[in-house]
Structures are given as C-alpha cells and as structure tokens.
Amino acid sequence: MTTTTAPRTAARVVDAVKVYGSGDTAVRALDGVSVAFPAGRFTAIMGPSGSGKSTLMHCAAGLDTLTSGTAHIGDTELGSLDDRRLTLLRRERVGFVFQAFNLVPTLTVAENIRLPLDLAGDRGDPEWIDALIDVVGLRDRLHHRPAQLSGGQQQRVAVARAFAGRPDVVFADEPTGNLDSRSGEEVLGLLGGAARETRRTVVMVTHDPGAAAHADEVVFLADGRLVDRMTAPTAEKVLDRMKAFEGPSSREAPAPVEVPS
Numbered sequence: 528m529t530t531t532t533a534p535r536t537a538a539r540v541v542d543a544v545k546v547y548g549s550g551d552t553a554v555r556a557l558d559g560v561s562v563a564f565p566a567g568r569f570t571a572i573m574g575p576s577g578s579g580k581s582t583l584m585h586c587a588a589g590l591d592t593l594t595s596g597t598a599h600i601g602d603t604e605l606g607s608l609d610d611r612r613l614t615l616l617r618r619e620r621v622g623f624v625f626q627a628f629n630l631v632p633t634l635t636v637a638e639n640i641r642l643p644l645d646l647a648g649d650r651g652d653p654e655w656i657d658a659l660i661d662v663v664g665l666r667d668r669l670h671h672r673p674a675q676l677s678g679g680q681q682q683r684v685a686v687a688r689a690f691a692g693r694p695d696v697v698f699a700d701e702p703t704g705n706l707d708s709r710s711g712e713e714v715l716g717l718l719g720g721a722a723r724e725t726r727r728t729v730v731m732v733t734h735d736p737g738a739a740a741h742a743d744e745v746v747f748l749a750d751g752r753l754v755d756r757m758t759a760p761t762a763e764k765v766l767d768r769m770k771a772f773e774g775p776s777s778r779e780a781p782a783p784v785e786v787p788s
C-alpha cells in the first residue's frame with residue numbers, strides 16, 4: 528500500500544490580523560492572512576512598501592504578536608508560549624538574517640557563527656558547522672573580525688550563524704538591502720543553496736524582484752492581504768506581477784485569494 532504525506536509545514540500563520548495603534552490612527556498591517564511555508568523550501572514574501580511584509584515575518588517568527596489569528600512554528604502555536612518559552616523557541620528553532628548583518632564587532636567570524644549556540648550552552652554539531660563554513664566560503668576568514676570583512680562577507684557570516692543551530696526555519700528580512708548587486712547575488716545564492724543542501728526552510732522578505740527570483744516560490748502581499756503565489760519565479764515574471772500593484776492607489780490590487788495552508 529502506498530501512502531502519501533503532505534509536505535510538512537515549517538511555519539504558518541492562520542487568519543493573521545495585526546493592528547498597530549487604535550482609534551483614528553489604527554493601521555491594519557495584516558488583514559486576515561493565512562499562509563504556510565513548506566519545509567525545505569525557500570519562499571520570498573513580496574509586495575509594495577507598507578503592504579505588511581515585515582509585519583508578517585516578525586509575527587511568523589515570534590518577534591511580534593498578532594492582534595488575532597495564530598502563528599505556528601512546526602506544530603507549536605506561538606501564542607500558547609510564555610516569554611521564556613518563546614525566547615527558547617526562537618533561539619533553538621529559528622534563525623535570523625537582517626539587512627544590517629548584526630554581527631558582534633569584538634568577536635571573530637568563528638565566534639560570531641557559534642554565538643547562538645554558545646548563548647544556549649549548546650556544543651552544536653561540529654561537522655555541520657564545519658560544512659557550513661565551506662558553504663559560505665569563509666574558511667580563510669575565521670579569525671577575522673567583522674570590520675575586516677566586506678559587506679558581502681559579513682552577510683555570509685550572518686547566513687552561517689542563522690543556520691548554525693540547525694533551525695526549522697530561517698527568516699531573512701531584506702538580506703541584500705545593504706549590499707551591491709554582485710555581493711547580493713552571492714548571498715542569495717548561498718541562502719538558496721544552504722536551504723536546498725541542508726533541507727532547511729528559508730522565508731525572505733524582499734522588495735527586489737531579482738532577489739525573489741532566487742526563491743522556490745513567491746507570495747505576494749498587498750494592503751495586508753495575501754493576493755497571489757508564484758512558483759518557479761523569474762525576475763521578469765515577478766516584476767510583471769508587481770506592476771499590477773502600481774497605480775494611484777494600492778486599493779486597486781487584485782482581490783485576495785484563498786490559499787490552502
């Protein structure tokens with residue numbers, strides 16, 4: 528007998544609503560988003576400025592809380608955790624890459640990569656970390672400090688650090704925003720390569736169609752709603768899709784679609 532199993536979901540939000548402020552100044556940054564990020568895949572979140580991309584990422588990663596709806600990492604619903612457990616979950620099961628690299632200037636490359644593990648008092652898996660150092664091409668820079676590296680090299684350290692603890696999911700927020708296009712391409716290639724080679728899940732926020740084209744799938748937000756998904760993206764296809772959001776008002780964006788979680 529053959530059994531088929533649905534692809535595992537690394538992270539998801541269900542009916543996610545996020546309202547900042549209250550009364551006349553309230554902003555509905557997420558307006559009922561349900562989206563699942565399948566395990567082992569590289570997904571990009573795209574949309575116009577202010578469409579809710581960063582809010583979605585922060586709520587899905589447990590860096591911020593939803594006004595209503597639920598966010599899950601694997602089978603764990605984040606709203607059910609107290610602050611201590613949420614901190615532990617972020618430390619043990621989630622990796623982060625930010626636009627600003629966020630490396631510790633006084634630590635070497637090797638120490639920065641190991642930092643999340645050292646903070647958790649975890650030896651980690653030395654073979655895994657050794658392999659990661661080769662994936663990001665930093666073997667000859669291990670004893671350098673961040674200031675001695677180019678921006679692209681610093682972001683490669685941040686990528687290795689994000690994967691060091693074998694997280695269920697790595698969230699990347701505009702990881703190429705501070706890089707020139709060649710370094711950006713390298714970092715995106717690494718993120719995609721690391722996701723595929725290590726079968727980890729990557730969720731990346733970007734406003735750059737060229738960056739989104741490195742992903743396996745792109746999800747599009749407009750006005751706090753999920754409006755489309757695209758598999759096998761190319762920069763041209765993503766750009767074409769984004770053009771539909773342009774115009775005098777983003778309210779002209781297409782109606783939201785029901786996307787199975």
Ligand SMILES: Nc1ncnc2c1ncn2[C@@H]1O[C@H](COP(=O)(O)OP(=O)(O)OP(=O)(O)O)[C@@H](O)[C@H]1O
Binds near residue numbers: 547574577578579580
């Ligand atoms: N802390 C906050 N307080 C009040 N409003 C906020 C806050 N953070 C975000 N917003 C608002 O929520 C909406 C969505 O913001 P968000 O940063 O998620 O969008 P984005 O798609 O990531 O934008 P960008 O591409 O410009 O970074 C925007 O209208 C923004 O002004």
